[in-house]
Amino acid sequence: MDDTYRPRGEGPVESTHAAAQLLRADRPRARAARRLRLRDASAALDRLAELAARLLAAPIAQISLLDDVEVIVAGTGLPPGTVGREAPLDATACAVPAAEGLPVVVPDVRDEPRAADLPQVRAGVVGAYLGAPMIDADGFAVGVLCVAAPTPRTWADTDVATLRQLASAAVAELELAALRTEHERDRLRWGLAIDAAGIGTFDWDLRTGELTWDARLIAMFGYDVDSFGGTIEAFNERVHPDDLPRVTDALQASIAARGDYEAEYRVVWPGGETRWVQARGRTLADETGAATRVLGAAYDTTAERAAGMRVTRVLDAMPAGFYSLDREWRFTHVNAEAERLLQHSRDELLGQELWTAFPAAVNSVFEESYRTAVRTGTPVHFDAHYPAPLNGWYELRAWPSPEGLSVYFLEVTERRRVQDRAERAAQRLALLAQVSAELAGALDAQTATAHLPRLVVPALADWCIVTVVDPDGRPRDVGYWHVVPSSRALVERYAAVRLDAMPATAPLMRALLTGEAVMERTEAVRAVLADGEARDLLTALDPESAIAIPLRGRDRTLGVMTLYYRRGWTPRDEDLATAQDVADRAGLALDNARLYGQQRALAEGLQRSLLTEPPEPDHAEIAVRYLPAAEAARVGGDWYDAFLQPGGATMLVIGDVVGHDTEAAAAMGQLRALLRGIATYSDGGPGEVLRGLDASMALLQTRVLATATVARFEQTDDERRRGVTRMRWANAGHLPPLVINPDGSVAELATWRGDLLLGVDPDALREESVVTLDRGATVLLFTDGLIERRDADLDAGMARLREALRELADRPLEELLDEVLHRLVDGRPEDDVALVAVRLHRQDQPRPPEAGPNRVPDVVPEDPMSPVPG
Template sequence: MDERELRQREGAGRRPDADLVRFLETMPAAFSFLDARWRFRYVNAEAERLMGRSRTQLVGQSLWDAFPDIVGSLFETSYRTATATGHPLTFETSFPGVPEGWFEVRMWPGSDGLAVYVLDVTDRRNAEDAARRATARTGLLARVSAELSGQLDTLSALGRLAELVVPILTDGCIVTLVDREGRARDVGSWHADPARRPLMNRYAQIRLDTLPGTSPVAQALLAGTPVTESVAAVLDLMGEGPARDLLVALAPATAVVLPLTAESRTVGVLTLYQDAGRVMTAEDVDTARQVAAEAARAIARVHRQNQQAQLAEALQRSLLTDPPALGETAVVVRYVPAAEAARVGGDWYDAFLQRNGSLVVVIGDVVGHDTAAAAAMGQLRGLLRGIAYYSSAGPAEVLRGLDEAIAQMHDETLATAAVARFECDGAGGRILRWANAGHPPPILLTAEGTATVLGGDLGDLMLGVDPAAVRAESVVPLPPGAVVLMYTDGLVERRESTLDAGTAALVGHLRELAGSPLDELCDGLLRRMLRGTPQDDVALVAVRLADPHPDESGSTSPHG
């Protein structure tokens, strides 16, 4: 082989090495090679830039000496694992001292060392994170809308609003509502850190009583404009005390207060607390404003519902007059409105004397729960009273006359009613004559504690369906001291139970309360049966003849 051919072969053998070096030097990823003793043997140009040192400084130096910060980190664990197992490894992380960047690290172990490849994936990670945050914000708006528009109990949903916005938009949150009288109160709080949730809850209970008028919350409530302030500045405004101590313990860095504005007035605020290092992006702020707008609309609905409920209840109470004073006969009436706004409606009672002197007691319920039902109730109540007084007819005929009047004058009204008339039996005793149009049956309670449901199941067809329906009439003797109780279905109906179970519970309570003064008996029934504010309106009327309690008044107000 001649010298020329030898040089050609040597040149051909060197060319791949030169091409490889040129490739490694120009590649956009950092590449380095560590020998079996963890010393740098090769560092390309991008690795020099990434590590901030020249290859002359690095080559020959131990990895652990050159970068002591990575000792004990994911880097060391992964490097040693790859070397020990002989298997390649890949992971993503940020470099110590470079928290704003993300890098993909790949390593290939060999018999003589470890090859390490590092690629900057910050842009990709940021894009993925932005996409996740955008999806989270969209989902948050959907959940907020569903919670606030789909809940019957809107106030409770507003209290849970803080849990929805954490941690997507903020680290901590307090929701504040302003009632129609201008009183502000915190109704919900939450924190991303479970350990700080009790602190946030206690802070929300007392902060409004201690925050100065120059605080961000006070400014947002007063001016109706967003306020962003450092918590350090807020602490400077606060006096010494538990509220300031709690805010120090919570340790937020920034407070963002967004007013909840509806119908040209501030109806609440949303306070977002950011920990140090967290910054709300423009997209976060826009989403928070949309959440605030949704919450404001929900609060406005609550205000309207409360106003409607107050008007309906006032109308209904104005139509429920006091019973007559009847000497030895005691008549007690009660009316309790429903818990949820605008659920007032068509429950009514009445007690009056016919022209012949007979006592007539009525309990009824117009279908519906609004001011229209309350108005219809007032009209039916007046019609029934007029028919019964003028005709002196018995309960069945009174109901038939009312049914005919409904068909001619209120053809879209449906109602249930029970009518009872107290009569003498001609032998010095008393009887109860009664008829029932689809209403819960009356209950007879003797002085000895025997309780009897009169008629068992619901009575005849309800009013407003068929004016030609035949109305049955029943008669039962009334022993001295007996109590007749008439009531609406709100007393015995429960979503989680049956009507039969409710009636059985009512009968049991009546037996236990037998012998009590009539006022105490009615109040005791309401406490035991309702256990708080009812889900539906409740009206009741109780009558005791030949009252054995001479100190008891002859009648009591429906507003007790």
């Protein structure tokens, strides 16, 4: 764990009380926490708390801010009323990571002396704890992001790394909220300052005669909205009679010349009060050159004429920068804030052309926006970056006027920095979430790992190649991607030939051997490559550097993710940490896939070892199938059986032990052996066999539940001559058989009734049913894994099975079973699937070749379908 930060240069605190004392003494930290405790960030903090709980699979997540007390500002899994609550620092586990400035990992709170007196621990709410401090830009721990579980658990290194990244994102959100609040406050003050200038606007449409004033100008002339008539006569009525001719001449001159209008005059209110107004405007023309409207602005200069340059003083006192330019782009006014932001005094700027004083503005968004405002007569609003020596981001509003252009601006560099930091943190978290989803949802871990380059490029590197180690220990490149489409063919070819050209000293090989990341300059990699195609391809791709990050499993390195960086790209520490996190998740997924394969092979081997090949009685073709569940842990209790009884009858069995694990598979083996022993010794019918099995289970105390269907095929001489066979069967809570008649129709056995499961009542009566089958019929016994789905009921599954059997009725028996499995489970059943089927071929013809040889034990009568008593 990284020990680079401790707030006071001390070792770990010995108790929550000591941590609380340390935090109270650290006043700058307390002030920082108060500064960052903002409502604007609450929604983002709630999302981060939920993301922490989801990524770390923890039921509880909490974000706290710490100064003199702890304030819980966000969380999930907390009791109602917890968020917003204050608590003493002595009573919270979060004081320790905040005081130490490092993550605190507690797998079992019972082994942590510092947690003994905490209320949450005494109440049994918290059994395991992981907390990461929230470090602000000044290096202070202003809060803690923590997750907890009610029972002890082990926290992995990846859990700690993920929580630290989430804590960094929480601080970024808080800082961004603080800056946003400060920015909005400045904007409000800016707007109030503009309102204080008292500027009103007018628009006189020369075609319609309509005169439009804003509310400020209406009030300036002593009107209200209802009394202002919206005509030039309403304007003339208020202008002082001595000034009206001069003002009228100025307007007419502007209209005639399609030029500027400027006038200062007196306005006489109805009560006799006189005000001075300064007006400026411009006449606009249409495409034919005809004057169409006069636009302008006016402000009350009464106080200014009496007390001097009131507007100038207001502008100079504004918290925003302000400067004005004349029509030749020369500075005519610069306020005090503009002097500070532009790093030039007003004496240096006044009279100087904008493009000379700030040459980087030429051919930039500044020049384009300013000229657009002047050309169109409409204000513009934009954000832009000016390079050194200012090297800052600015928010600007530019207003055209007859004299030129007025510009108001604020520096927003810090806001942009925090916003970029928050966006980068969000992108990293989104990438980790996407990688986790891809690896968790993939059917094949190697396929998902091969897709990793498309996820990490271009977020973490310019291009990427992923290598995995095959079971025989040989590395193999399985995935690649380049941000530039035209370079992907080169990367593909490079991935195909590079491993054969790499010596053991290459970064990739060293990462595989050591399990540690290895970064090298491209020149060093090229130097160890043998002369040939691989070296030429790397030269053509021309990365500046590369880092080989191992994909680590629990006890071995299972691959390498190699990230390549173009010239001029220096990866940030947080990007490298994210890349390592991605690699660790991929390595764990590969390791899980390896263990899954081993477990699945073991379970499937056990299951198959308990099942045997069916007999081959005369003119009866028997086929069986067993397909284990797609999840290895679900292999277990399904079984089939087919055997001959001493009297010569053929008996089919299908069954399912309740449960899905290796214990269920072992129990299945016991029941299967008991049932075939009872049936082959007693020569009893299906009901008697099930009764005997129930009694044996009770005597042997197997303590399992199971379902089963037993069917016996019998035939008298008369039935043989008529070409029919009887099927006598009994059911212990299992699905009934299905019959495919010779004409292709599928019959359900309408008289069936499922008796109690095996293992419930050893004295339960077992009823038998009898159905007569024509030779050429096929009987199918199956377990519920064939038709059961999470998103559909058994009736829908039975309907799908009947439809499939109708369509496949004329297929050979082995092909029919394969196609049924393909259509209903597509090779990936959610549960075990066992099938046993018999096709009763016609006895007046030779045994068909597809039925195989006729093989029966010597102790069975020569006529295997001879009559059987009962």
